[in-house]
Amino acid sequence: MAINLELPKKFDSTVERTHMAAEHLFRPISRKYDKAEHEYPVELDELAKLAKKGRGSEKSADSETASENDAPSVNGANMRGLLSALEMSWGDVGLLLSIPGQGLGNAAIAAVATPEQLERFGDVWAAMAITEPSFGSDSAAVTTTATLDGDDYILNGEKIFVTAGSRADHVVVWATIDKTVGRAAIKSFVVPMTTDGVTVARLEHKLGIKASDTAVVRFENARVPAENLLGSPEIDTKKAFGGVMQTFDNTRPVVAAMAIGLGRAALEELRRMLEDAGHEIDYDSPAAGQHATVAEYIRLESDWEASWLHTVRAAWMADNKQPNSAEASMSKAKAGRTVTEITNKAVEIGATAGFSETSLLEKWARDSKILDIFEGTQQIQQLIIARRVLGKSSADLK
């Protein structure tokens, strides 16, 4: 069977627009906000307005395609989101994570909200709060509680490392509605940051993506309407964790796309350095016979290609409503590891130029590591893939 690896033409304008923003808006201010941690990049406000306008027409284009094309292959919102994240990350991952209206919580809302909730929360900027002081990887260990009181839930707990936690106007919070039941009782709630009892307690200082704020957010008797619970309030022990985990099937390929965009930026810079040094890359002769740095470059580039193919597949499956947990994890595991390797090798091969601030390579090496940590670390992705491939449950394989 022939496989057409070209992207559909309807995405050309998205790629072009987001690439222009990355090149002309992000790159010129990239170093500035790497140095000015915790300062909000005001330049993003205009971009957010344009993005909001664009989203309306893209949404209708994607839903038209979906309904016209009952079968066999749809490319919709997941593929578009992936391409947009990829191009923006070529510019700067930290700035991408700071664009108003495009938080990880927005992806969670898009993945599991009802049509009524989509209407209500369509225009918010939502951060995503899962991690707590007592756990990170083991997301079934949520201790934040949501207690039903009349028509409201009352939230209590503390969330840490919340990306965009101090800038977003809403936050999607994972909380348990019944501590005795375990993972099936974990639900997500859309909480306005202006709610009484919600406070930003601290901002973190980090290795990379310094343009992006990372906050500790506390919930002390924070009251939200019951209809802010995303999905069903029923505790379905058969489905267990299914509802909230579904979010990751959509967001992990997006994080993989960030890694691919950043990886491409580093490969381009490395290639420029090699060519300036007089090393030509010859794809028609064996890598082993070429300069050692060129052979390394070719190896990195082929790993990058593999990451790209994994990621496009995972997003395509999400657009076509195919179960993609394993593929979403594969894309994130492969792309997260690859980008870390590409950026660190680029620093190594660039040597003085790689380690100094004359180029952005050293910054990209610092930025890249997070893409192999958040939305599930490398090890957690491998665990999920192993469970799927071997047909084991989370109790069998920990």
Ligand SMILES: Cc1cc2nc3c(=O)[nH]c(=O)nc-3n(C[C@H](O)[C@H](O)[C@H](O)COP(=O)(O)OP(=O)(O)OC[C@H]3O[C@@H](n4cnc5c(N)ncnc54)[C@H](O)[C@@H]3O)c2cc1C
């Ligand atoms: C900059 C930044 C932004 C973040 N943004 C968000 C956000 O917006 N929202 C949010 O909720 N969280 C966010 N996080 C938290 C992030 O998701 C967690 O850091 C991540 O899930 C890992 O959890 P942990 O740090 O507690 O590490 P741990 O879970 O303690 O893991 C420590 C190490 O052990 C490994 N490990 C753990 N369990 C296993 C296992 N079973 N088998 C093999 N190895 C294992 C891990 O891979 C890791 O290497 C962010 C983190 C950072 C650094």
